[in-house]
Amino acid sequence: MGKQATIRDVAKLAGVSLATVSRVLNESDYPVREELRQKVRAAVEELDYVPNAVARSLRREAVKDIGLVIPNVSNPFYLQTMLGVNDVLSKNECSMILCNTLRDVEQERGCLRQLYERQTRGVILSSVDESGDVVMEYSRRGMRFVLLDQKLTGVESTGINFDSRAGARMAVEHLISMGHSRIAFATMPMTRWTRAEMHRGYRDALLGAGLSYDGSLIYEWSPSSWDANSDLELETGQYIAELFLGDGCPATAVLCVNDMVAIGMIKVFLKHGVRVPEDISVIGFDDIPFAGAFVPALTTVHQPAQETGRLAAMMILNALSSDDGELTVSMNLTPRLVIRDTAAPPHAER
CATH class of the missing domain: 3.40.50.2300 (Response regulator)
Structure with missing residues (x-):
């Protein structure tokens, strides 16, 4: 008796991925073109492949x-x-x-x-x-x-x-195109991969435009303690905004790690009479549903x-x-x- 065909053999003969074969055999709701379905069925028939019906069940x-x-x-x-x-x-x-x-x-x-x-x-x-x-x-x-x-x-x-790196780079390049050269980055701890990627994109855009990277414009805040009932992102933005104002507003624009941080910063800026965007530009990240309804409506990077x-x-x-x-x-x-x-x-x- 010859070696029994496997799902890999079916995928190779049909010229499709293992995932596509699996979707066809399991009648998944995931969309598969009819042309590919026919190729998989033909390969199954040619190889006399018998799926493990008990295991699938x-x-x-x-x-x-x-x-x-x-x-x-x-x-x-x-x-x-x-x-x-x-x-x-x-x-x-x-x-x-x-x-x-x-x-x-x-x-x-x-x-x-x-x-x-x-x-x-x-x-x-x-x-x-x-x-x-x-x-x-x-x-x-x-x-x-x-x-x-x-x-x-x-x-x-x-x-x-x-692609958080590309998103951050896109946001900073937009600010640079408007004439900003001193741009801050407001973030929670960069221990998470996405935040580190945003930081890389922020730096890429500055260096790509011939601007210097200034570490003093990185506002990274990690609370020593956190109340589970509080909104950490919003509070992070508020805290960083106070630091930024205390430093004498060393930048003309800020890229924030997410929309809630951006909204927290804007609330503090407005409270202190600092106008957005007249005095300081702010860009968020995520495009949460509230971003467009906030006043002023938040410029941001859309994540679906x-x-x-x-x-x-x-x-x-x-x-x-x-x-x-x-x-x-x-x-x-x-x-x-x-x-x-x-x-x-x-x-x-x-």
Whole structure:
């Protein structure tokens, strides 16, 4: 008897990815062109490939609960992501288990432990843990992960990322094009990959325009303690704005690590009579629903949070239904600058 064909053999003969073969065989809702479906079916017939129907049945039975582990439900970006995840899961008759880690590493690890103990096999994770050891351990035990806008050292996992470096570079280049040369960067701790990527993009834009990089214009704040009932991003923006004003407004523009930090800064600026954008330009990051309604309407870098959630949910369901347990897929989303009312040429240029 010859060697039994595998899903890899089918993918190779059809000239498609393992994920595409899996979607066709499992009749996934994920869109696959009819032309590719026909190629997969033809390859299956030619190779006399017989999927493990029992295993597929067990997998489908097991995929009922999906964990969503996020650092802060009070941030509108994560709320939009959650809506996208829930939309896809509910249509696939799955339940979402929401875990709010409150940006605490131990809390996150406890959430993952609880999800594992209740045999939740799929987790969408936005991690605050700088180490990938815990995720790797649970991966070895059979849990599947989709990482949200995060890269963990040593972890090879399906993920959906936003090109934060390009987004920050785009925002700073926009400010430079209006005549700004002293641009600050307001951020929470740059221990997270996305924040470090934004910092790299900020620096890229300055150096690319022939401007010097001034470390004194990096306003990075990490609170010594945090009340879980408070809004950390908003408070971060308010605190940094006070520092910035205390330093004598050393820049004519500020790029903020997210919209909530930007809104916090603007509130303090206006409180002290500093006009936005007449006296200082501010650009946010995320484009939360409130950004356009805020006064003044916030110029920001758009991240499609709800669509990110939908894609992450489709990816975790596909990972759990795949015949190849080692298959990993990464997706990188492109940024878009949304120009509104908080950025203008520096005051001296008017």
